[in-house]
Amino acid sequence: MANGIALMGWSLPAMESAEKLDIPYVVVGYPDFQNYAEEHNIPFVGWEFKDWNENNTSLQLAEKLKPYDVDLAVPLFEETVDWAGALNSIFRDDPRLFNRSFLFRNKAMMKRKALLAGLRVGLFDEVYNTNQVHKFMDRLNQANLQLEGEEDAWVHLKPFDAAGTVGHKLLRSRKDIDDKVIEKDFPCMVESHLPGKEFSCEAFIHDGKIRFMNITEYVKLGYSNYVPCGPELEEKRPKIREVMERLVDAFGIEYGVIHPEWFLTENDDLSFGEVATRIPGGHIFELISKSYDFDAVQAMILCSDPETDEKTLEEFFPDESEFTQYHGSLMVYPKRGHITRLEVPEELEEDSYFEEHTLLPPAPHKVGDREGYGNHYGTIFFKGKDPERMKSLLTHYQGADFYV
Amino acid sequence: MSIPQTAPEKIISQLHRSLSALQQAPGFSKNMYMPSVMAAVHRLAETEQGIEYLYEIIGELYDADLFTEGPWEDPQALVPSLVSGTLKSGGETTNMEILSELRMLAIANGLIKDGRCSSSEARDFLHEVLANNLDFVFPDRSEESRSIDPETWVKIRSLFSILLEHLPFKGIKANLLExxxxxxxxxxxxxxxxxxxxxxxxxxxxxxxxxxxxxxxxxxxxxxxAPTDYLQSREGSYNEEKYRSFLEEADDDTLMEECQQMGQSLVNTGIGSKWHVYLLEKVVDRPFLVKEVLALNKSGRTEYDNHREMAEGLISTILDPALSRCLYGAGRMLERNLLSHQPVKSALKRLFKLQLHPAVEENIFRSTTAHHMKNPEARRMLIADTLCILGQPLGIGQGWNPTCQSARGISLWSQHAPGKLLRKIITAASENNLSMRFEEELIESDDLVLGLAKDFDYHLDIVSIVLVPHLDKIYNEMMRRCSLRQEDGHKWVNPALYGQWIPTGFISAYDVTTHAIKDYRNFVRVFYATHHPDYNGENDLTYPNPVGIFITSATGKLLGFHAVSILRVDRDEDQMRVYFLNPNNEGRQSWGGEITPTVAGHGEEHGESSLPFYQFASRLYAFHYHQSEARDLEAISEEKVTQVEEIARNSWGESYIWT
Structure with a gap:
């Protein structure tokens, strides 16, 4: 076991899980959290993850962490991934760890690596101005043998280093390029539209081997998903496992969690979307924890630690086919411009699949701060045995207005 | 929306699940479980049974440290007068406030033991909350139009019905009496x-x-x-018909006795009743009895005799149970001999046949008074409150509107220019417009859009309903025209708005260009020299003086500016006090620190607030004065000035730079 771990990013659930593991830890978080940490006796080092310059280097961070005797850094959020990589490089005296972390922070580099490994990816390029985006679309149209009057090929524009759908723009036409793309987007990556059904995988890796792999069914990207996936995807588990292993090998990942997104086409082809190494969004870890009855954050810590022994891992993870029931979540965002109150449909609470919700009434006069309540307005959790019903509930309530 | 029959179980199990997670969680991560707990609390708070349930398990909520680290943490630090505003604010704030009251109730009833707050303290707290929020206990029809969203309104009503059900009333009586x-x-x-x-x-x-x-x-x-012995001896279901037939059969002695007792009750409390109205209906053509019911003093009686027809006409016009509150004011108006003042008499005559502008009528019908009247008639209501304003110039209140300026103007005109006031009422009521001159230019309220009051509160007297919207806009426009000047606009606006009674000298401690406090010691000296009888040659103040004060919270922090009028400066026992009108409906409003104005017990007339002179001085930031009176400034000792300055610096003064 590691002497102590640095939790990279401020996450209360992660702290709670670490506490239960009984490993000494220190939280590396934005300096804003300093007061809260002091009040609650949380070992804390304040750090600006967004600045990386000669006055803010990993060596300095490692120095600040010395008193805590940590020898492992676990990245919890996107912007801490490279910092964690740098720290682990120092702790293990292995410079390649740091370089590897960059694979996750630069989507173009990530794609190239996947391409080299023989994974199926879309056509992609790095672009530095609007003109290059037009050129990219031209080449795509050309390849698609576009005739006069036919629609343009869809192009996705993504920042190199943002989590999930942050900064993602879908460009359906040349006009879209002119209307939506702004100077600040550059440099960034563009790629062709990948057809198929999107889903994610969460693989817990130790010593280069996948110890546990979950497949998450996406009902609507950014809104709703459930764990484990329905039978249709489950059937493809061996195939998915195969590409996952290829990804792990290609990226040289030895320890930790990866959370890639894949596209499954009708003729069973799997395309690689992108991959992250941090706690996934959309409450996926909570859903895994509930469905498989283990603490996913603890699993992440254990797998990140090279010192964890085989026995511990074996006892920790259940069989991938042994889950209690399906657990799903729906994140609720207010739809209307002006909202006045919360209205939860009666039939939701009466539904046998309804587990709980965290929908709070909007507060026109806010009193006190409400740190850590998240940025969507709340989440509805479902659980049940029938994946089809789960999917239809998530679809149904995704269309409901909870704030009117 | 009501909770479906089957749903509470799920919500309740969510609540218990998240509560136990919250309880087991280390201190730093308790926050994480709050959304789940509070979402369940919100759903339960939507019905009375739900709140009842929350009360049943309040011990558990309390043990789960739900109140820790928030504004509700320490029950001892909570302020009863803030409960209402917090409850009304809606959303999660309302839910926490409801839980906070339930905790108090449990402490009061001994279900929770809290080291910081005893059960009798909790009871006192809730008694005061109840006394402050009788609107919630007894909503009347006008409540329907209030601005709380219906969901929050239902929650608050349910909370109060549970408080009433579970709160021991022992001890509330002393609170209510005071x-x-x-x-x-x-x-x-x-x-x-x-x-x-x-x-x-x-x-x-x-x-x-x-x-x-x-x-x-x-x-x-x-x-x-039951304002008379006779009525007190009747059983509970006594009604107006029975009383009328009693009066019909009563002999003159009995009637006299009845009238005298009614009058005593009216004058002792200022509270009229429907019984006064029934009695007056019977005796209105017999002056010697009317004078008793209105408890007129000697000058009032003479006035009545001199203007019998007019007086009788006025009294008959306002006889309605919903207008019974106006009888006290009508009597006091007669005592001021205002019918003998020709402009007033003529104007009142005009009011009788005045054609009200439809928009004005509409506003009048939004008043609480109209809601209580069976067949509301705008003109009668306006006449009734005109009598009140004339009879009780210090009884005016601004309601929830930020219109202290307008209210104190109406009060001042009632005292010193009743004819001018009536002229304004007539113009505004018939034309829905008002004009005033400002620096040789005419300002018409009709041309203006903006006033200070955004959502006008109609829980006001009818004169205010008619006048304030116009006065507010005109005042705002005058201030706007002064906004770029180097000094506080009130220097020019007050004399223009209120009239020639306002002295032309003006001094402010607050520099509008630098936002700093400047030359404060001199400011204090000028106030003492011109207002304190020991320094101004024992001179009385001739007219009310509109002054600006800093309002601070109970902890002395600056909240903002407020307008009051100094009415007089006088000695009460050994202490020199400033007597003033605070038009905000509550003359007892705390001004922070130890500065709490009183409304009785220190020589105050009805409607006056008072403070020791130095305390009043310490909250003042601007006032008018006669330059010729600001002479011997050095006569005021350094100590006196320092005393005031220290209080000022330690309260609102902390928010400013002093130069």
Whole structure:
């Protein structure tokens, strides 16, 4: 076991899980959290993850962490991934760890690596101005043998280093390029539209081997998903496992969690979307924890630690086919411009699949701060045995207005 | 929306699940479980049964440290007068406030032991909350139009019905007695609040005449429900027909006795009742009896005789149970001999046949008074409150509107220019417009859009409803025209708005260009030299002086500016005090620190507030004065000035730079 771990990013659930593991830890978080940490006796080092310059280097961070005797850094959020990589490089005296972390922070580099490994990816390029985006679309149209009057090929524009759908723009036409793309987007990556059904995988890796792999069914990207996936995807588990292993090998990942997104086409082809190494969004870890009855954050810590022994891992993870029931979540965002109150449909609470919700009434006069309540307005959790019903509930309530 | 029959179980199990997670969680991560707990609390708070359930498990919520690290943490630090505003604010704030009251209730009933707050303290707290929020206990029709969203309104009503059900009333009586005495001491024109308290006592409490304070309470309740011995001897279901037939058969002695007792009750409390109205209907053509019912003093009686026809006409016009609150004011108006003042008499005559502008009528019908009237007639209501304003110039209140300027203007004109006031009422009521001159230019309210009041509160007297929207806009426009000047605009606006009574000298401690406090010691000296009898040659103040004060919170922090009028400066026992009008409906409003104005017990007339001179000085930031009187500034000792300056610097002064 590691002497102590640095939790990279401020996450209360992660702290709670670490506490239960009984490993000494220190939280590396934005300096804003300093007061809260002091009040609650949380070992804390304040750090600006967004600045990386000669006055803010990993060596300095490692120095600040010395008193805590940590020898492992676990990245919890996107912007801490490279910092964690740098720290682990120092702790293990292995410079390649740091370089590897960059694979996750630069989507173009990530794609190239996947391409080299023989994974199926879309056509992609790095672009530095609007003109290059037009050129990219031209080449795509050309390849698609576009005739006069036919629609343009869809192009996705993504920042190199943002989590999930942050900064993602879908460009359906040349006009879209002119209307939506702004100077600040550059440099960034563009790629062709990948057809198929999107889903994610969460693989817990130790010593280069996948110890546990979950497949998450996406009902609507950014809104709703459930764990484990329905039978249709489950059937493809061996195939998915195969590409996952290829990804792990290609990226040289030895320890930790990866959370890639894949596209499954009708003729069973799997395309690689992108991959992250941090706690996934959309409450996926909570859903895994509930469905498989283990603490996913603890699993992440254990797998990140090279010192964890085989026995511990074996006892920790259940069989991938042994889950209690399906657990799903729906994140609720207010739809209307002006909202006045919360209205939860009666039939939701009466539904046998309804587990709980965290929908709070909007507060026109806010009193006190409400740190850590998240940025969507709340989440509805479902659980049940029938994946089809789960999917239809998530679809149904995704269309409901909870704030009117 | 009601909770479906089957749903509470799920919500309740969510609540218990997240509560136990919260309880087991280390201190730093308790926050994480709050959304789940509070979402369940929100759903339960939507019905009375839900709140009842929350009360049942409040011990568990308390043990789970739900209140820790928030504004509700320490029950001892909570302020009863803030409860209402917090409850109304909606959303999660309302939910936490409801839980906080339930915790108090549990402490009061011994279900929770809290080291910081004893059960009797909790009870006192809730008694005060109840006394402050009788609107929630007894909503009247006008509540429907209030601005709380319906969902929050239902929650608050349910909370109060549970408080009433579970709260031991022992001890509430002393609270209520003081509350009523302090309100009636101010003789407000709008008496909704006090009548609501009386209604509560009448309906909910048993009073024991052997206990002095309960006897005092009963006398007050009787002023509203049975103002004479005869009525007190009747059974509960006594009604107006029975009383009318009693009066029909009563001989002159009995009638006289009835009238005298009614009059005593009216003048002792300022509270009229429907019984006064029934009695007056019977005797209105017999002046010697009317004078008794209105409890007129000698000059009032003479006035009545001199203007019998007019007086009788006015009294008959306002006879309506919903206007019974105006009888006290009508009597005091007669005592001021205002009918002998030709401009007033002529204007009142005009009011009788005045054609009201439809928009004005519409506004009048939004008033609480109209909601209580069976067949509301705008003109009658306007006449009734015109009499009140004339009879009780210090009884005016601004309601929830930020229109202290307009209210104190109406009060000043009632005292010193009643003819001018009536002229304004007539113009505004018939034309829905008002014009005033400002620096040789005419300002018409009709041309203006903006006033200070955004959502106008109509829980006001009818004169205010008619005048304030116009005065507010005109005042705002005058201030706008001064906004780029180097000095506080009130220097020019006050004399223009209020009239020639305002002295031309003006001094402000607040520099509008630098936002700093400048030359404060001199400012204090000028105030002492011109207003303190020891320094100004024992001179009385001739007219009310509109002054600006800093309002601070109970902890002395600056909240903002407020307008009051100094009425007089006088000695009470060994202390020199400033007597003033605070138009904000509550002359007892705390000004922070130890500075709490009183409304009785220090020589105050009805409607006056007072403070020791130095305390008043320490909150002042601007006032008018006669330059010729600001002479011997050095006569005021350094110590006196320092005393004031220290209080100022340690309260609102902390928010400013001093130069």
């Amino acid at each position: 509350e009523i005495q302090m309100i009636t001491a101010q003789r407000p024109i709008i008496t909704n609040r006090v009548t609501k308290i009386l209604e509560f006592i009448h309906n909910e409490l048993e009073l024991d005449r052997a206990v002095p304070e309960e006897q005092a309470l009963e006398n007050l309740v009787n002023a509203r429900y």
